[in-house]
Amino acid sequence: MKLSALLDGHDHQILHGDPGVPITAGIAFDARNVMSGSLYVAIPGHEEGGPGGIGLALERGAVAVLAEDGAPPGTEPAGQVCVVRVTDARAAASLIASRYYGEAGRTMDVVAITGTNGKTSVSYMVESALRLAAGAKVGVIGTSGSRIGTERIPMPRSVLSTPESPDLHYLLGHMRDRETSSVVLEATSMGLLQRRLDHVPVSIGVFTNLTQDHLDDHGTMEHYKNAKLRLFAGLCDRAVVNADDPVSADIMALMPGAVTTYGLDAPADYRASDLVVDAAGTRFTLHHDGRKYPAAIPIPGRFSVSNALATLATCHLLGHELPALVEALDRMPPTPGRLEQFTTAQGVCVIVDYAHSPDSLEKVLATIRGFATGSVITVFGCGGDRDITKRALMGEIAGRHSDRCVLTSDNPRDEDPEAILDQIVPGLTSTGTPFERVADRREAISRALSAARRGDVVLVAGKGSEPHQIVGEQLIPFDDMTVVRELDAL
Numbered sequence: 001m002k003l004s005a006l007l008d009g010h011d012h013q014i015l016h017g018d019p020g021v022p023i024t025a026g027i028a029f030d031a032r033n034v035m036s037g038s039l040y041v042a043i044p045g046h047e048e049g050g051p052g053g054i055g056l057a058l059e060r061g062a063v064a065v066l067a068e069d070g071a072p073p074g075t076e077p078a079g080q081v082c083v084v085r086v087t088d089a090r091a092a093a094s095l096i097a098s099r100y101y102g103e104a105g106r107t108m109d110v111v112a113i114t115g116t117n118g119k120t121s122v123s124y125m126v127e128s129a130l131r132l133a134a135g136a137k138v139g140v141i142g143t144s145g146s147r148i149g150t151e152r153i154p155m156p157r158s159v160l161s162t163p164e165s166p167d168l169h170y171l172l173g174h175m176r177d178r179e180t181s182s183v184v185l186e187a188t189s190m191g192l193l194q195r196r197l198d199h200v201p202v203s204i205g206v207f208t209n210l211t212q213d214h215l216d217d218h219g220t221m222e223h224y225k226n227a228k229l230r231l232f233a234g235l236c237d238r239a240v241v242n243a244d245d246p247v248s249a250d251i252m253a254l255m256p257g258a259v260t261t262y263g264l265d266a267p268a269d270y271r272a273s274d275l276v277v278d279a280a281g282t283r284f285t286l287h288h289d290g291r292k293y294p295a296a297i298p299i300p301g302r303f304s305v306s307n308a309l310a311t312l313a314t315c316h317l318l319g320h321e322l323p324a325l326v327e328a329l330d331r332m333p334p335t336p337g338r339l340e341q342f343t344t345a346q347g348v349c350v351i352v353d354y355a356h357s358p359d360s361l362e363k364v365l366a367t368i369r370g371f372a373t374g375s376v377i378t379v380f381g382c383g384g385d386r387d388i389t390k391r392a393l394m395g396e397i398a399g400r401h402s403d404r405c406v407l408t409s410d411n412p413r414d415e416d417p418e419a420i421l422d423q424i425v426p427g428l429t430s431t432g433t434p435f436e437r438v439a440d441r442r443e444a445i446s447r448a449l450s451a452a453r454r455g456d457v458v459l460v461a462g463k464g465s466e467p468h469q470i471v472g473e474q475l476i477p478f479d480d481m482t483v484v485r486e487l488d489a490l
Contacts, residue, residue: 003039003064003082006096010086015070017082021063027097027166028057033156036061041093041166044068066092090195094165098199101173105201108139108172108180109318112197112236114187114228115208117360118307119161120144120464121299122206123184124335125311130182132328134320139175142186143354144336144465146171148178159470162191168200182318189227190217197235204314205236208307209245211359216387229254240313242306243268260317262309264302270313272305279341279349279371286312286326293323296330299339301367337464339364340481344488347454352480354464356383356410358393361461365401374455375403379448380462381441382424384415384470391420392427399431402459404451407437408444410462411470441469441478446487460484 004019025037031053034040040057042050042065049057051072054065064082065071068089077083086092098105111126113119120143130136131149139148143161146153153174155167162185163171175183187197187205210225218224225247232239232251239255241248243263252259261268264275271287272295281298284305297308308329315325334340340352351368355361361380368376378398382391398405407424409417417439428435438444448458460480468475 006099013085015083015085018080019082021082031056034060034062038062039064042067043089094195094198097166097169101169104172104176107176109182109203111184111204112187112202113206114231116211116213118208119186121307121335121338122310126184128332129311129315129325129328133324136181139180139183161186162188162196165196187231192230193227202236205231205239207241210247213357260313262313270309277370293326295326303363348452349457350484352460355461358390362397368457372457377404377448377458378402379406379444379460381408381410383411384413391423395424395427399428399433405435406444406448408441409439413470442483
């Protein structure tokens with residue numbers, strides 16, 4: 001497709017070359033991924049690219065460059081290589097990527113889920129409900145990678161739950177070509193702020209909740225909230241929102257007449273009552289449109305019911321019958337890394353969960369306390385290069401709900417793991433709960449399993465189903481549940 005057609009209608013300035021040049025090898029933000037025929041987009045501040053990557057992109061065969069300030073001195077292209085100046089490279093890239101892949105999302109129902117907690121769980125639940133209740137072919141894009149049903153879509157390893165716009169539109173195109181009827185994707189605050197979802201035709205935007213997290217990126221909770229609200233300020237046709245969270249009022253003001261609500265406490269279009277929680281799951285009564293439906297989900301906890309309500313409301317809005325959706329809830333497979341359970345040979349219940357914020361850790365531990373018959377041992381840490389204000393708070397929460405804690409490394413990134421533990425310790429110490437520090441995550445899990453007795457519960461929190469640990473710039477293979485199973489087999 002010609003660059004001129006990709007840019008048609010978008011404000012831009014041609015600085016060099018022929019805008020009629022065909023783009024035949026995709027769109028790249030990372031100069032190392034450029035091939036002959038690629039369009040290179042120089043995103044300011046992008047770790048793997050930016051204006052500093054223009055020279056390498058040209059060496060690798062880029063036929064066009066899109067940048068906010070043109071080509072820096074020393075990288076001026078020769079011949080017909082086209083250089084385009086735009087005001088906002090991310091905004092332009094999102095439009096170009098959508099057009100390059102034929103506006104693929106328009107052929108499918110696209111559901112985008114945002115919120116602090118529950119994005120991955122709701123995406124898995126929506127996929128399962130549509131598949132089990134309607135036999136639908138559903139694509140999923142999020143923290144655990146991209147797939148259609150059980151078929152993984154091979155992509156370079158990434159830590160982004162919401163892919164960059166060229167990757168996101170490529171995935172939508174791949175799913176369209178595989179005749180996928182619906183796509184469920186996670187819409188992170190940074191993904192929304194960086195305009196990765198611009199020009200994705202979202203049928204339904206789902207809001208789960210807003211609690212403290214990602215202040216390292218946004219600075220304040222107000223800025224964090226506003227990033228989430230971008231999904232409901234023109235990016236989606238309809239919204240499904242959690243009436244128990246005050247942010248629902250902001251969304252209803254942005255989308256009057258287009259909001260469906262769910263909740264456990266506040267009045268809502270889809271509401272749950274009579275919750276009964278045990279280790280095997282949760283039973284409840286669903287209320288909708290004056291009718292009651294007995295329901296169950298094989299995941300324990302109030303927050304799991306809240307996620308289930310979001311799922312039911314979303315799938316019902318997509319046109320599927322509510323009784324069939326309710327029946328599908330009870331048959332859903334577990335979501336990897338979300339209250340994922342394993343019983344050791346010694347009779348210890350091990351739960352692996354992604355809880356990595358104060359609110360999510362408190363909810364998971366409160367749920368476990370509700371059914372645990374023995375001691376609760378919590379293995380956890382905090383991510384490096386992330387909001388440091390939550391570290392002591394998470395220590396206090398873990399200590400308050402646990403009988404014993406093992407502090408360990410999460411994803412330290414560029415921080416010293418021991419320095420991160422130092423900042424967790426004051427909150428944990430304030431509770432008087434015994435703990436030990438073991439920075440090596442595998443050894444920490446081993447210590448917790450060794451200390452546990454039959455009937456105890458060991459929670460391994462913070463990473464869920466992540467297949468790697470981020471240390472510096474490296475992605476080191478590490479999966480919590482795999483480690484648990486390996487240690488149990490020794």
